[in-house]
Amino acid sequence: MPAQDSTNFDNALPYDLRQIYAVNIVGEHLQDVARARKMNDLQSYYNCLKDLWVITQSKIKEKDKKAPEEYKKLLNKAIERINQNPNEFKSKSGYKNPKGFYEIEQALNELEMFLYDKIEEAKMFGSKQETEHLA
Secondary structure, three states: OOOOOHHHHHHHHHHHHHHHHHHHHHHHHHHHHHHHHHOOOHHHHHHHHHHHHHHHHHHHHHHOOOHHHHHHHHHHHHHHHHHHOHHHHHOOOOOOOHHHHHHHHHHHHHHHHHHHHHHHHOOOOOOOOOOHHHO
16 A cells, blocks of 8 residues: 555545534534424524534634624524513424414524525535536
């Protein structure tokens, strides 16, 4: 087996770490958010969105210094809705108070869309250039 050139090793390690971060960490969190939303599990949805912010905020802040303030406003709006409707937050159906369930869900949806927009702006979803011959 040929000896590995140290420059190739140095370049491979950061690439491997970026792949782990993008696929295993961010990708898993994105899937967790989607699962919680689809299951109408508002508590998990809320927690998954907070976790997604924690793992992506450094990349997001590189592109948008105001993002933490915007995130905090949206998070506080969600918390306000949760505090107004604590039983619906614990429920997975919202049958007793559909309006309260909807209000929490909408606030969490806004938070999720904000995060997706900021992740996209930070080019975390990928930024491959179009191939010349396929354009």
